[in-house]
Amino acid sequence: MKTTDTATPGVETPGSPGGSGTEVIKTVAPAPRKASKSEGATLNVFSHGVLIIWAIMVVMPLLWAVMTSFKTDKAIFTSPWALPDKLHFENWSRAWTEAHMSDYFLNTILVVGGSLLGTLLFGSMAAYVLARFDFPGNRFIYFLFIGGMSFPIILALVPLFYVMQNMALLNTLHGLILVYIAYSLPFTVFFLTAFFRTLPTSVAEAAFVDGASHTRTFFQVMLPMAKPGLISVGIFNFLGQWNQYLLPTVLNTEPERKVLSQGLVQLAVSQGYKGDWSGLFAGLVMAMLPVLAAYIIFQRQVVAGLTAGAVK
Amino acid sequence: MQHGKYRFIVGFLAAPLALYALFVIWPFVQSIYYSFTDWTGLSPEFGMVGFDNYSRMLDDEVFWKSLQHSLTFAVVLPLVTVGLALFFAFMLNVGGRRRKGAAIAGVRGSSFYKIVYFFPQVLSIAIVALLFQFAYNPNSGAINSVLKGVGLGSVQPDWLGDPDLALICVMVVLVWSTVGFFVVLFSAGMASIPRDFYEAALLDGANRFTTFFKITLPLLWDTVQSGWIYMGILALGAESFAVVQIMTVGPSGGGPDYSTIVLPLYVYQKAFRDGQAAYATTIGVALLLLTLAFAAVVMKLGRRERLEF
Secondary structure: OHHHHOOOHHHOOOOOOOOOOOOOOOOOOOHHHHHHHHHHHHHHHHHHHHHHHHHHHHHHHHHHHHHHOOOOHHHHHHOOOOOOOOOOOHHHHHHHHOOOHHHHHHHHHHHHHHHHHHHHHHHHHHHHHHHHOOOOOHHHHHHHHHHHHHOOHHHHHHHHHHHHHHOOOOOOHHHHHHHHHHHHHHHHHHHHHHHHHHOOHHHHHHHHHOOOOHHHHHHHHHHHHOHHHHHHHHHHHHHHHHOOOHHHHHHOOOHHHOOHHHHHHHHHHOHHHHHOHHHHHHHHHHHHHHHHHHHHHOHHHHHHHHHHHHHO | OOOOHHHHHHHHHHHHHHHHHHHHHHHHHHHHHHOOEOOOOOOOOOOEOOOHHHHHHHOOHHHHHHHHHHHHHHHHHHHHHHHHHHHHHHHHHHOOOOOOOOOOOOOOOHHHHHHHHHHHHHOOHHHHHHHHHHHHOOOOOHHHHHHHHOOOOOOOOOHHHOOOOHHHHHHHHHHHHHHHHHHHHHHHHHHOOOHHHHHHHHHOOOOHHHHHHHHHHHHHHHHHHHHHHHHHHHHHOHHHHHHHHHHOOOOOOOOHHHOOOOHHHHHHHHHHOOOOHHHHHHHHHHHHHHHHHHHHHHHHHHOOOOOOO
16 A cells, blocks of 8 residues: 555546545645545555455355356356356246245244244343343343353254253254244343343333333333334344254254255255256255345345344 | 332243253253263263263364364454455445545445445355355366366366365355455444544544554454454354355265364264264363353453543
8 A cells, every 4th residue: 555655647647536626636735635645546446446356256156146046957067157048947946846945935934933033022021121120140140141142052952952852842843943042042132131221211110100010011111112122133033043054953854844044955965856956056046035135125224133232 | 110020020031041041051051961971862871981071082083173173263264254354344434535625435335335245144154055065066166167267277176175175165155254244343333433533643644554553443443352252153153063064065074084074063973973972062062162262362362451432
């Protein structure tokens, strides 16, 4: 970035990014100003260059996958980067029905729907109590919850497998839901406790004085007030649970109950069921598109939800 | 607010706490206990063996390999990811052409870049791993055919099949998928740094390089540090398990000659493939210690005077 001191008039040709006007450039500007002005120009070109390269590196693999999902198997192998000769939609329909993508989608929706609801309900209940009530053991329980954020899940998975087996929860969707909820609680409680602490106490007290029970105060007054926090933490959990791979891989091996991520991996392992690479790519894109589309529509909330926790 | 308070507290805490204790706390406690037994996981019978598993672990070559790889992940990945993300975020927020009177300016279209960079973050790590597994395919993969296309037909690495390259290939994927998150995170942090700091520095003749190290980085340090820990825990835990398990199939999983095996994958293999549940939990304990040590070291190294603004 030291090349920038070459602020010769020759560089400042019309249309060059540095020549942003006529006012100061020639002589009157104080030296440091002038140097950094042209620094801005070179740097601007440089930064755009670098930024665009990374943007291409992010988008290319995704576009490549979409393109490949419309090609025949032969075309995938012979010319990976060529455009498809025509759009082979049959890859998609084959993946949807024969490769069981529809089942995987349904399972994922059921599991994520159930566990998201449970996570938000249980998480907010625990967080509310921990944030607003003083009782012996409060701090202990709080740290018990948030301690779970730093432990490697894989360590607990070995005994968990047998706990689930003994309770006949292994390979069931409701078992998976319970586990998802349990492993989502640490972050959810951590986040929502901080959130409930920021809410004003006066409203809840007023409701209580008016004769509402604690439970009623919580559901009718506090929860609606906590909506922004619930949305943030909800998005965080939604993506985490939708994309979960480790837990289902260990706890849910029944073929027809597989969720999306493990189903896709299963397909790939069995050589894209009988060497059907195009169908596999169609499945891959099928799993990718809904989340990407949702992200593009709700990107503000998604970004806020995902980054909210990490900054604290 | 006293009336019925304790009944309410117990009522609200019971279900979440029970769930958490049963599926998270209890297995954790158990796994430490099991690491002192010879439990296979297949039969309910087992006996105490003291530190046998631990001494066995110290003699286990594959354990040392996976430890070494996991350590590499924990050191290299945060360094590269956080470094790249800081670089991009600084470009986005400060790299732009200066408009009239402004001390700093973001590049045009910075919000567009942020949206695009974030893409991989919303995708399942399993999907990302599968996608790159195809891209790395030595015969018909996207990467090698690009090499062929630009006249480098003689350079056709085996990528994931090459023991020397496989680990790097896997790490690249993790970097690819996480950089965007940190770019957005750091951008938010940078946007909250008051502009007059930059203006003052500019009047003193500081260039952007100096500005970055003297103003941006110190003021962003807390965020960088928590990002660092977050990335390290990811690299030691579930994310590394998923990419390695999916991308490097090999005869036994973990790449050619265990060249990509990482601790979480080794735990998984021992427990669910080899029927050595007790030994698996021992390796898991090692992973836990490594994770805690990593966080402690980063916190210690990162301790600085807190800057308020």
